[in-house]
Amino acid sequence: MKNIYLYFKRWKGCYRAIIYIFAIGCSVPETDFIKPIPVAIEASDIQSTSFVANWKPVLGSSVYIVDVSIDPLFSSYVTGYQSREIEGNALQVTGLAAEVTYYYRVRGQKEHTFSDNSNVIAVTTAALNSPVASQPTATQVFNFTANWTAIEEAASYLIEVATDPDFNNILPGYNALEVVGLSLEVKGLDYTKSYYYRVKSKRLEKTSGYSNIIAVKPCVSEQCKLSKITYSSDFIITFLYENGGRLSTIDIMYYGDQYDYNVGYADNGLADTVLFFINGEMYEKHALTYNSSGNLATVYLYDYDDVQFAVKDYIYNELQQIVGFRNYKDESRTSFYKYQDYEVDEAGNVVKILDENGTQKGELRYDEHFNPKMLIPEALRPYIWDFFSGFDVVPYSRINNPIYAKGNFQADYDEEEVFIYDLNECNVALARKGFYKLTYEFTGCDF
Numbered sequence: 001m002k003n004i005y006l007y008f009k010r011w012k013g014c015y016r017a018i019i020y021i022f023a024i025g026c027s028v029p030e031t032d033f034i035k036p037i038p039v040a041i042e043a044s045d046i047q048s049t050s051f052v053a054n055w056k057p058v059l060g061s062s063v064y065i066v067d068v069s070i071d072p073l074f075s076s077y078v079t080g081y082q083s084r085e086i087e088g089n090a091l092q093v094t095g096l097a098a099e100v101t102y103y104y105r106v107r108g109q110k111e112h113t114f115s116d117n118s119n120v121i122a123v124t125t126a127a128l129n130s131p132v133a134s135q136p137t138a139t140q141v142f143n144f145t146a147n148w149t150a151i152e153e154a155a156s157y158l159i160e161v162a163t164d165p166d167f168n169n170i171l172p173g174y175n176a177l178e179v180v181g182l183s184l185e186v187k188g189l190d191y192t193k194s195y196y197y198r199v200k201s202k203r204l205e206k207t208s209g210y211s212n213i214i215a216v217k218p219c220v221s222e223q224c225k226l227s228k229i230t231y232s233s234d235f236i237i238t239f240l241y242e243n244g245g246r247l248s249t250i251d252i253m254y255y256g257d258q259y260d261y262n263v264g265y266a267d268n269g270l271a272d273t274v275l276f277f278i279n280g281e282m283y284e285k286h287a288l289t290y291n292s293s294g295n296l297a298t299v300y301l302y303d304y305d306d307v308q309f310a311v312k313d314y315i316y317n318e319l320q321q322i323v324g325f326r327n328y329k330d331e332s333r334t335s336f337y338k339y340q341d342y343e344v345d346e347a348g349n350v351v352k353i354l355d356e357n358g359t360q361k362g363e364l365r366y367d368e369h370f371n372p373k374m375l376i377p378e379a380l381r382p383y384i385w386d387f388f389s390g391f392d393v394v395p396y397s398r399i400n401n402p403i404y405a406k407g408n409f410q411a412d413y414d415e416e417e418v419f420i421y422d423l424n425e426c427n428v429a430l431a432r433k434g435f436y437k438l439t440y441e442f443t444g445c446d447f
Contacts, residue, residue, distance in 0.1 A: 037115045038064060038106045043123040044090075048098035049153040049203065051123050053106075057089045061108030061115070066091050068104045072120060078102065085109075098128045098153070098206040128201045128208035131157060137183075140427040141191045141219045141370040146199075147183045148211060154201035156180045161197045165213060171195075178202065191220050191370060219426040224445035226375040229384070231438045237384060239376065247271075247376060250383050261383045270294070271379050288379055293320045296379040300331070310337070321348035349398040353407060362407025366400035369427040372440045374399055387436040401429050 038058050043051040053066060067074055068081035081093060081104075096102065101124045108115035131148040138145045146159060160167055161174035174186065174197075189195065195216040201208040225245070229237040234256070240249040246269075252259040257279055264273035276284040282304050291297040293316075301310040308331055315324030327338040336356075343352040345366070353362035373384055406416040422431040426447050431439040 038108050038118045040106050040118040040121045046126055048126045048128045049096050050094040053091045053104045055089050055106045058108050060110055063109040065107040068093050072103045096125050097204045098125050100125055130208040131199050131201050131211045133199050133211040133214045136216050139219055142189050143187045144216050145183050145185050146197045148199045151201040155203045158200040158202055161186050163193050165196050225443050226372050227443040228441040229438055295320055347399050349400050364402050365404035367403050371401045
C-alpha cells in the first residue's frame with residue numbers, strides 16, 4: 001500500500017507539485033535506475049588469440065561487468081574474465097586459444113546496483129597465422145639452418161624436413177619437431193641429396209596451416225668433381241672424366257713415372273674393370289664384383305698375360321660399413337699379403353686397424369667435415385694413393401677427413417701424424433697441412 005501526499009508551493013508566480021512517495025510494506029527495485037538491460041552485440045577484431053567484446057551502453061550505468069566462458073551456460077570462466085569490470089562499451093579479451101568458441105555476456109552497474117545479464121554472444125577465434133619459411137643459411141655439406149618469420153601469437157613452431165617436396169619421406173627426428181625460436185640447424189644430412197622444409201605455428205594445442213616450402217640444394221652438386229690432388233710437384237693425381245661425367249682414368253705422376261688406372265663400366269653403371277698401366281704399358285687387370293647392396297666385394301687381379309695372381313676381399317657389417325680387408329696371394333685364399341680388420345665409428349670411418357692376430361696396427365681419428373675423396377665412386381676410392389696410408393691399396397678413405405694417424409701404414413716402423421685442413425664455406429676440405437700435405441682441386445662445383 002502506498003500513501004501519496006501532494007504539496008503545492010507558489011514560486012515566482014508558478015505552482016510546482018512536489019510528490020513524496022512513501023512506500024509502506026513494499027520497495028522499488030534499484031535496477032529500475034539502469035533499465036534497460038545492456039544488449040551485447042557481435043564481437044569485432046577477431047584474432048586467433050583475442051577478440052573485442054561489444055555492447056550497447058545503457059542510461060544510468062557507469063560501469064559494466066563482463067563474463068567470458070567456453071560454456072554457453074557459464075559454468076566456468078576464462079581466467080581473468082569472471083565479473084570483469086570495464087568502463088565504456090567494449091573490452092579486448094586476450095590470451096585465448098585459436099579456433100575455439102567463446103561466449104560473453106554483460107551486466108550494467110551503478111554503485112551497488114546491477115542489472116540482469118545481457119543476451120549471450122558466441123565468437124570463434126581465428127586460426128593461427130602460418131609463418132613464412134625463408135631461405136636457409138649456413139648451408140654446408142652435412143647441415144643447414146632453416147629459418148622462418150615470427151607469428152606474434154605463436155608460442156612455438158613445428159618444422160618438417162624431407163627429401164621430397166611432397167613430404168612422403170620425412171627425416172627421422174624432423175617430423176613436426178617443436179622449436180621455440182625462428183631457426184633450427186638441421187644436421188646429419190646426406191651430401192648428395194636435396195632437402196625440403198616447411199613450418200607451422202603452434203599455440204596451446206592448436207596449430208596453423210603449413211608455411212611455404214623451401215628447397216635446399218646440396219652444397220656439393222652432382223656436377224661437382226674432384227679433378228686433382230697435389231702432394232708435391234713430383235706427386236700429382238689427376239682424375240679424368242667421360243663426357244657423361246663418369247670417372248674414366250686415375251692418372252698418377254710419381255717422381256717421373258706415370259701410373260694410370262683406366263676404368264671400364266658394366267651396363268648397370270658400376271665399374272667392373274680397372275686396367276693398371278705403368279709408363280704406358282699394361283701391368284695388371286682388376287675385375288670388380290659387388291655384393292647385393294652394391295658395395296665392392298671382391299677384386300680379382302690378373303697379370304699382363306691374363307693370369308690371375310691375387311684376390312682382394314672387402315668385408316662389411318650389417319650397416320654396409322667396411323670392417324675388413326683381405327689381400328690374398330692366390331685365388332684359393334690360403335695365404336695373404338695383407339690381412340686387416342677394422343673398427344669403425346658411427347659414420348663408418350675406420351678408427352682402428354687390427355691384424356690377423358687381433359693386434360692393433362693402426363689408429364685413425366677424423367674431423368666432422370667433408371673428405372673430397374668421397375666425390376670418387378667408393379669402388380674406385382682404394383686406387384687413390386696417399387702417403388700416410390702407404391702405396392698399397394687400402395680402403396681408409398671414408399666420409400670425413402683423417403686428422404690423426406698412428407701405425408705402420410707404409411713400412412715396418414710406426415709413424416704418427418696430425419693433420420689440419422683448410423675448409424671452404426661448405427666445410428669441404430681444400431688442403432691438408434702437415435708433413436703429408438696436399439691440396440685438392442675441383443671442377444663443376446658451386447663453391
